[in-house]
Amino acid sequence: MAHFYGRVWGDRGAGTRCGTKRSGMAATAASWNGCIRTYIWYDEEHDVNRYEVCQDTWHGQGISKFLSSGIIGE
Numbered sequence: 001m002a003h004f005y006g007r008v009w010g011d012r013g014a015g016t017r018c019g020t021k022r023s024g025m026a027a028t029a030a031s032w033n034g035c036i037r038t039y040i041w042y043d044e045e046h047d048v049n050r051y052e053v054c055q056d057t058w059h060g061q062g063i064s065k066f067l068s069s070g071i072i073g074e
Contacts, residue, residue, distance in 0.1 A: 004040055004049075034062020040072065049073070 002018035004025040019025035024041030035058040040051045049072040055065040 003042060028056075030058040032058070032061060034058050036067075 001020070003021045004019035006017045006019070006025055006027055008015050008027070008029075017025065019040070021042040021044070024039065026040075027038045029036050029038075035056050037054045037056050038051065039053075040049060042048075043050050050070070051072055052069040053067045055063060055067055057064055
């Protein structure tokens, strides 16, 4: 059963994906100048959903930089 749900929109319409507590979910949105990577996962020890957002390179362009992390809903 899905614990996480993702949706993307682009030129060819919308798409969706589901993630479980075990799998979590990762998403990348990119341009020719770099990308943003987002990760969400279930932290079983603390019974919370966590996230992390980073800027990263894409095809050799951009920078790698941590942007944010935390608990979803706080």
